[in-house]
Amino acid sequence: MITTSEQWEQQLIARAQAGDTHAFDILVSNYAPQIYRLALRMLGDAEEAEEALQETMIRAFRSLRKFRGNAAFGTWLYAIASKRCLTRRQRRRRQPEIVAFDDLCEMHGSMNDPGELVIQREHGLSVQRALGALSPPTRLLMVLRYVEGLSHEEIAQVLGCTVAACRVRLCRARADFRTLLMRELDDGEM
Amino acid sequence: MARCKQYEESLWEAAETGELSSELTAHIAACPECRKSWQALQAGMIGFQALRRLPDHVPAVHLSPVSAFPWRRAAAFATVILLGLLAIRGFMGPRPSSHTPPGITGVPSNTRERTPVAGPVQPRKGIDLPDVPAPRITAKRASHHRQHRVHRIHRSGNPRPEAPPAVVATASPVPVIDNLKPLSALPVYNLTVLAEAPHETGEMP
Numbered sequence: 001m002i003t004t005s006e007q008w009e010q011q012l013i014a015r016a017q018a019g020d021t022h023a024f025d026i027l028v029s030n031y032a033p034q035i036y037r038l039a040l041r042m043l044g045d046a047e048e049a050e051e052a053l054q055e056t057m058i059r060a061f062r063s064l065r066k067f068r069g070n071a072a073f074g075t076w077l078y079a080i081a082s083k084r085c086l087t088r089r090q091r092r093r094r095q096p097e098i099v100a101f102d103d104l105c106e107m108h109g110s111m112n113d114p115g116e117l118v119i120q121r122e123h124g125l126s127v128q129r130a131l132g133a134l135s136p137p138t139r140l141l142m143v144l145r146y147v148e149g150l151s152h153e154e155i156a157q158v159l160g161c162t163v164a165a166c167r168v169r170l171c172r173a174r175a176d177f178r179t180l181l182m183r184e185l186d187d188g189e190m
Numbered sequence: 191m192a193r194c195k196q197y198e199e200s201l202w203e204a205a206e207t208g209e210l211s212s213e214l215t216a217h218i219a220a221c222p223e224c225r226k227s228w229q230a231l232q233a234g235m236i237g238f239q240a241l242r243r244l245p246d247h248v249p250a251v252h253l254s255p256v257s258a259f260p261w262r263r264a265a266a267f268a269t270v271i272l273l274g275l276l277a278i279r280g281f282m283g284p285r286p287s288s289h290t291p292p293g294i295t296g297v298p299s300n301t302r303e304r305t306p307v308a309g310p311v312q313p314r315k316g317i318d319l320p321d322v323p324a325p326r327i328t329a330k331r332a333s334h335h336r337q338h339r340v341h342r343i344h345r346s347g348n349p350r351p352e353a354p355p356a357v358v359a360t361a362s363p364v365p366v367i368d369n370l371k372p373l374s375a376l377p378v379y380n381l382t383v384l385a386e387a388p389h390e391t392g393e394m395p
């Protein structure tokens with residue numbers, strides 16, 4: 001019997017809730033790249049992102065029985081990861097911001113046009129710097145919306161607020177980000 | 191300027207979708223600030239596209255039983271239990287002595303200072319004391335034992351007694367051997383005879 005991916009995921013969740021760690025491993029392997037990307041863009045450091053990923057998965061495993069399926073499993077994982085990232089940012093508040101360029105500098109092969117690759121890399125670095133200058137909650141909003149591509153409803157579920165509040169926050173975040181990005185681009189041209 | 195504010199959100203939406211309306215196009219052409227903003231947003235969208243790329247190396251997630259165990263919660267639980275036990279222990283008062291020295295008999299050790307009464311050892315209610323003889327303790331050791339107990343009571347917060355309680359000690363301090371003979375009364379053996387004579391008969395002097 002052929003099942004859709006959602007049904008398959010629900011079966012995996014049910015098995016994981018019953019204590020099947022193998023099913024949880026399969027679930028985790030599907031979402032680990034996205035969660036790692038979120039942590040990398042939020043924390044700006046590969047090691048910290050890896051630790052945040054581990055923490056997220058462990059927390060998810062511990063509280064898997066509480067998952068009722070009101071939101072998608074991925075959204076639920078994003079919510080846990082977001083909290084972990086914000087907590088980690090809060091802990092190292094006094095430390096200077098680190099911006100990860102490694103993965104951007106290693107970009108290769110996916111595009112045929114080398115000129116386009118260079119432009120994308122340069123703009124990627126500027127965006128990453130501008131994101132790094134934002135406050136962590138604002139950065140989280142921007143990353144969830146424009147890197148992870150979540151809808152307003154999904155972001156509201158991740159942050160635990162209403163959709164209207166999410167729209168208002170996002171509007172402010174965009175304004176802040178645009179100012180910083182324009183400054184970054186001006187600095188790059190100089 | 192107010193008009194530029196009005197176009198802010200439209201510019202973002204246009205940058206996201208990549209479609210620019212004719213009205214917006216006209217405004218961008220006329221306003222240098224909005225043009226600059228539009229260019230920045232376009233660059234930002236390209237940059238986000240680069241950031242959206244999944245990293246080549248994603249670390250493996252290790253979910254071992256040790257890491258999955260809620261250590262922090264377990265530590266908090268253990269602390270609460272320990273504090274509870276300590277609180278219960280604190281309400282119970284000072285601990286009674288584990289054994290009663292001979293000669294100081296008849297009274298539980300935690301009340302001995304107040305009412306020293308002679309008599310047989312009475313086991314407390316609900317506790318089955320083992321029927322084993324108490325160890326022999328000399329008077330010196332009994333004195334040390336008493337001092338130690340007084341000190342402990344003082345440290346626990348109870349008032350120090352005015353004077354150490356009188357000990358009704360009946361135990362002899364040192365075992366006395368009454369039938370000791372002087373050295374001169376002991377028999378003298380001839381060692382040379384003993385060495386020469388083989389123990390053929392098996393008799394020993």
